[in-house]
Amino acid sequence: MPPSRTPELGSQAFYFPSSTASQVVRVTPTTCHNLSTFKDLIREYRRLDDAVTMRLNRNIAQFRDRDRSAHGASSSADESCAYFWSQLVAGWKARTEMIKYCVNVVDTGMEEKREAFATLKDGLGKDGESEEKRRAERKEKAVLYAEEVKKNQIHNELSVERIVRIRAFEAFQSRCKYFEPPKTDSEARRWWDAALSNQ
Secondary structure, three states, X not given: OOOOOOOOOHHHXXXXXXXXXXXXXXXXXXXXXXXXXXXXXXXXXXXXXXXHHHHHHHHHHHHHHHHHHHOOOOOHHHHHHHXXXXXXXXXXXXXXXXXXXXXXXXXXXXXXXXXXXXXXXXXXXXXXXXXXXXXXHHHHHHHHHHHHHHHHHHHHHHHHHHHHHHHHHHHHHHHOOOOOOOOOOHHHHHHHHHHHOOO
C-alpha cells in the first residue's frame, strides 16, 4: 500500500518539490513528424529509468523513514518495491504507447508519400520529359528519402525502449530481489513476464 502522500523520487524532487506540477504533453502527429521534439520527449520520459538506482534508493529510504516515524512493523521494502514497480510500469506503458503511436503516424505518412510519388512518376511518362518534371521527381525522391530516415529512427526507438526496460529491470531486481507483482494485477504481471523474458 503506498504511503498517504506519494514520496518524491530522485534529486529533481529534492531540488524542485511537488509544488510545481508535472506538465502533461499531448503527442500529436506533428510531434511524431518533428524528430527533434519526439526525441526530446522520449528522453524526458526515460528519466525514471535512467536514474533507476538512485530513485530506488531514495524511494526505499523514504518508505523506511515513514515506517520509523510511525513506529510500525517494517514492511517498507515490500511496499517501496511495489510502489516503484508501479511507477516503472506506468512509465514503460506510456512510452511504449507513445512510440507505437508515432510509428503508426510515420508509417502512414510514409505510405501516403510513396503513393504520391508513384502517382507523380506515372504522370511524368518516358518520352519528352521536361527539366521541370525531372526536378520535381528528384525533389520527391529527396522527401521520400528523408521520410524513410525518420521512419527508421522512430522504429529504432522500439529497440532502444526494450534495452532501457531491460537495464531498468535489472537494476530494480538488484534492489528488490524478492519482489514479484501480485498475480491479481494482470497488467503488472504482463510487464513483469515481458521483462523476465527480456522483451
